Amino acid sequence: MINPGLSVNLGGIELASPLLAASGPFGYGHEYLERIDCSALGGIIVKGISLKPWPGNPPPRLAETASGLLNAIGLQNPGLDHFVKEDLPLLARAEPRLIVNIVGCDIDEYAAVAAGLSGLEGIDGLEVNISCPNLKAGGIAFGTDPAETYKVVGAVRRQTNLPLLVKLSPNVTDITIIARAAEAAGADGLSLINTLSGMLIDIETRKPLLGNIFGGLSGPAVLPVALKMVWQAAEAVKIPLLGMGGITTAEDALQFIMAGARAVAVGTGFFYEPEVISQVKEGLENYLVKHEIKALGKLEGAARKGGIINGAC
Amino acid sequence: MINPGLSVNLGGIELASPLLAASGPFGYGHEYLERIDCSALGGIIVKGISLKPWPGNPPPRLAETASGLLNAIGLQNPGLDHFVKEDLPLLARAEPRLIVNIVGCDIDEYAAVAAGLSGLEGIDGLEVNISCPNLKAGGIAFGTDPAETYKVVGAVRRQTNLPLLVKLSPNVTDITIIARAAEAAGADGLSLINTLSGMLIDIETRKPLLGNIFGGLSGPAVLPVALKMVWQAAEAVKIPLLGMGGITTAEDALQFIMAGARAVAVGTGFFYEPEVISQVKEGLENYLVKHEIKALGKLEGAARKGGIINGAC
Amino acid sequence: MVTEKQAIAPGYCRLSFKAPHIAGTAYPGQFVMVYMNSGYRHLLPRPFSIFTRNRDKEEVSLLFAVKGQGTELMASAEVGSLWKISGPLGSGFPALPEGSLLVAGGIGLAPLAFLAASIEKPRTLIYGARTASQLICPPGVLDLPNLEVIEVTEDGTRGERGTAADLLLGLLPGPPALFACGPGPMLRAVKTLCLHSGTPAWFSVEEKMACGIGACLGCAVQTPKGYSRVCREGPVFSAEEVFNND
């Protein structure tokens, strides 16, 4: 049983628990669902889906860093048709809400994937990953430019009535500009952050460690950066936020909630501790009980509103 | 004795060792010089100096994060006159080269500090910290905008013939644009990275942990991000680079060199291990001997040039 | 829980764990993930092949080389200390026909020792390393009925002189199947010999891992059909599937 005080509404998606599996580390869900207790999970965001299958990057794709993980999977995925036929039926039976992360090389691909997923049984929302390189605009990521962000989110919005989250890239000068563009284009919520761009070098071969040279940094190392961007986005937009980046404990999750997130997602944390979600849930419940707070929602943005709130209120 | 193969020329500054103390953690030098063996240090970059004294931020100013440090000192400094009269005489006697980090609220202040430092005995170069908020342009940091970067670096350049490094902020969408602007405005070298913007929240008081709310993240946590920016800057400009961000070992330092840095600086590493510089120097020397490489310079950018180079060449 | 520790040679260690589920269900070629007891110092668990299994004592043992910080930590584990391990993971070796050849290079012995112990039919293990001190199999483990062990070192300090591949030249064709694990260059040479001689072969390969269960797509290796996951489709692949484009 999840404490009813933990339920939240994330841009139209009713979640029994504010804890989600972030897109990517959790794959298409069934591997973890078979092995761990997922009863504390409010929702699963599956790995990014494109129209046609994407092959992904050459190995090695992973490297451990100080309190972090560098990955360059390259958005490998089996494509829309395969997902709908093979993965979705397995997932639709699962307890947690299902959100599908979508990717594309251009705006048409994003729109086509969104259209293909709309109206299907078992899908509760979409998350648009705008960190993909925009091949028609010289390879710069959609999510680093407000105009491109507005265009791609708008195109997806026109294809679907599903609740729409937009997943922001942290590799930008000012996250609030991108956040506002996504909101203006019709997003129902924002997810942040995606990975920070980084790399490592093998000093023996004197080559980059990852097959793709660059990768994305995640895990506890990035938590302070993620938290600040959630704080800033919370000041910039009215739609709810899904916070993520380095969460492995209830204390981490609470920091995101207090910075302004409605719910939080865990990615790399599953590698560190597969039972992470049950542990975080327990910690959240204990915190609410200890401070006599009836609903987690009371804490949303608490740190931006001047600190300690009265538990009873 | 430092292995002569470790000497490098950083934008006109001859360094007996490629290991520098980064601006800030090392203060104005004398505290550490009194306590640790600094013979392996090629240069000291002192904490940012403004025209008038700056008070700094309210405490707390520090918080430990996963493999990282969050700081919000707020560029507290005693101002140009005090530095020249009180600190410089103590430092000018020291063995390592001396580089002065300069800060300002507007372009005139930067220029005035540069002018005031030019021609003084014992100063071997300047480092312009362009991460300061530009008060005349709405508080956005100079270093996040290429035009402002060009202006402030140009203004400093006109005041001095000293070798000029420009210290880049990592909180930007595309570091190469800022790097090119600094080069075009007359920089002799680039220092990168400054700290990543971040924050933490105390879940008991439900307030930001730092007095200033936001702070800068440094230490091993940020190394992969720093390394990637050095790699990108190395592709974008011809002037030499001073790499930094999370270095505590010779392996870390070598990664920066192989990504394209001419020399490296250590900041947070001094807190972790005050003798860090001696240890890194020893590790570098061992690497050169083991691989029969005569000069560290041979490794500059090695990872961008296709991996293993022949030790003899 | 760590039930036994054997410091074998400098830089090598064997750890036994009480793990009823793993000991009960594992088959040769499968691996486990060992979680590091170090906070954020090591976010990722480390993968290790199962070296031996004892169903009665509900134990498995791992044989490993100390490579970096994680294996160093493991080598300093104390008997009785609690370590989290998960498994069995991955797809192991196919059934071993009579007369099979097993080829182990260095620490690659781990999965092959378990494979060798899985049947009692006649079979041959070539166990090679650069030098005698790297032939680190703990005494007794390879004393198996009907198993012929041929040791080979590149410098001739123990067994035959040469590489495992050198030895194979004289043994192929013939055996109905070959199973190998070891460093990349060795596996590449073995692959060439197997293809030439028409010997079906299976290799256990390595790649960096995060989830270990097929979710994250981090452990991809290139195969003719695209990328495969070492942790799910592997770690055992047929010789045709791997080492094609490098």
Next chain:
Amino acid sequence: MVTEKQAIAPGYCRLSFKAPHIAGTAYPGQFVMVYMNSGYRHLLPRPFSIFTRNRDKEEVSLLFAVKGQGTELMASAEVGSLWKISGPLGSGFPALPEGSLLVAGGIGLAPLAFLAASIEKPRTLIYGARTASQLICPPGVLDLPNLEVIEVTEDGTRGERGTAADLLLGLLPGPPALFACGPGPMLRAVKTLCLHSGTPAWFSVEEKMACGIGACLGCAVQTPKGYSRVCREGPVFSAEEVFNND
């Protein structure tokens, strides 16, 4: 090197270190930085006041409360293990005039015990805590010639009932000087009483630290003359200098 460990009460510990330089030169109110043996898990060393010093044995001891991960690690240190500590750091207390009052709240006892042990003139120590179990001074340490110790607990479970400040009300004015260390609210109350009664007072205060030697400006506290460094100008400040604007 850790030479002795005393687990005092749950959550409190005393560690003694062999440290000739520190033991030889430290004066009361100074502190040391203890480096954590944990890789990047704890980048920063932790500051602790010197609790006792033994010049002959070249030892100092620290008395600390287990607050977070760092002090937990210290509490699990084994005798004989090597820990890096640096010091003595900071500016300690001024010389103690005869008849001085020392006021310690909880773990704030640490620097005052060293101060009390520095002279043999008559002096009085008020040692307060919320409840008896938090009066954790190891036996013997406060058995000093001419030292009067007055214990006080808020719940009256040991010594007088009330706060240290309550007790002070009856003792001020009179003493030539007062020296205190403890939680912020206690020091604020003590400050008010000292200013009212015209008693010169010095406090040992805390702030997060990184370098510990005055270089990084991380440990600033607000004083009437601007920010001062707790690690260099402090940790001992006169009552006028601190707790002014909060």
